[in-house]
Amino acid sequence: MARNIAPPHALDLIGRVFDHFQELHGDRGFRDDPAVVGGIGELSGRPVMIVGQQKGASTEENIARNFGMPHPEGYRKAMRLYRLAEKFHLPLITLVDTPGADPRPEAEERGQGEAIAKSIQVMTRLATPVVVVVIGEGGSGGALALGVGDVVLALENATYSVISPEGCAAILWRSATEAERAAQAMKLAGPDLLETGVVDALIKEPDAGAHTDHDATGAAIKTALVAEIDRISRVPIADLLSLRYERFRAFGTIVEPGGGQAPATPAPWWRRALRNPLRRERS
């Protein structure tokens, strides 16, 4: 078995999790962003759409992949594939792995903020099952543009944060060298994400970490995905969309001394009739 030293990136895992993967390119507007890959493959015989952020294993490859930092056209390519999945009722699986969206002026000129907002919007109401897997680095809004799903999974050593620890340290401690402290304070590691519900379940990595055994990591992701897709594919799509809304609607830690003025909305049928099929028991 090959012993790897680099963490597995999107295409490494796609090749191990899905059969007959065929990559699709381009946003149909500007260019093909190499930091976002996508295409159609089979998950245990079932056709699915896969979209992921792609980093490189070497410096050269990383430069070609822009270190996994998408430009707006990368998000627009992702949106095109999301809609294609919806049209043909393919479950969508996204693989999140980015330090964040590209910050260069050309990305701003092409609407980085708008592209991320739209991508989030398309995912919130995409009428097909969506499973998100954070496979490495979930870096802020640039990650969330691939991160809205019915179920969000993460490799146990993955992180997911509102801003990079370096960025947070530079702003709040006025020193990038405090990144370690910022990372601690922001609680961006797997167990914290599980506790806050940002992630529904962690996927166990090989004992020495995902980077030591890409095959075993791929196998673990495949097992988790088959189970999740099977489970959520049985939920009627209208209910799935309500549940997806509720999943993200519930995030927040507010206190209302006066008791609150939330608009009265009747509990939907599924809440009265059954336990939410997407939430799992927390130990």
Added chain:
Amino acid sequence: MRLRNPFGRKPKEFPSHLWTQCPNCAEMLFNKQLARNLNVCTKCGHHFKLGAAERVELLADAKSWTEMDADMVSSDPLGFVDSKPYPDRIAAAQAKSGHKDAVLTGDATLAGIPVALAVMDFEFMGGSMGSVVGEKITRAAERALAERKALVIVAASGGARMQEGTIALMQLAKTVAAVSRLDEAGLPFVSVLADPTTGGVLASFASLGDLVLAEPGALIGFSGARVTSETIGEKLPKGYQRAEFQLQHGFVDQVVPRAQLKERIAFFLNAFRIAGQDMRWSL
């Protein structure tokens, strides 16, 4: 020995509680007159930031404003401490601004048209979006949906609130999902981008208005200029990420001077009315 003021005016002539210097044209402006002119320089038209309460006064018809969720506050989900604990920062911002968090939301009429109105306040921790901003904006959108009326949001924010970690990031998906329901229901959402609208707020609801209007000179962008400048190793040109830059690149519909903002929003909402229908966009 005291240095002479090279501009020939003694600072004493312009005590800062009475006078403000325009950063654009250097004119000394009498504070009372500046406030009367909606915080717009009387000489060059430079738009100073406008507080949330003044903004409500600008947009809502006299005596029509009912604030909602005014007592909502954030808890400290991460126990976050940088140079001081997060609860201390909130308390300081509350004392300084007189608000509980960085957005005021409520119901009002705007030139006779019923609207749900949300106005962000940059003075409160940089207008950052955490649980409270996310929840109040979501409720405003849900109220507009329930009452079938328009939603108007004035954004003024540096982005997501780092002190709430990944929960703050999830507010992007939560608010996007909420405003998207208005879109599906055929209800209008006007997004106004005030100075500044950046980061996670631009990458969520603020970019998703049926109309996106910006105030003259407002800083609007996803990535902070400092990060961009460090990435490319160059200084950024004058006007970079300003409202006019975004207009030129196609990401805002209009740059609207503050004095015309209310009548312009009213013009569009009236145009969006179904002929013969009232202002509630009934089905």
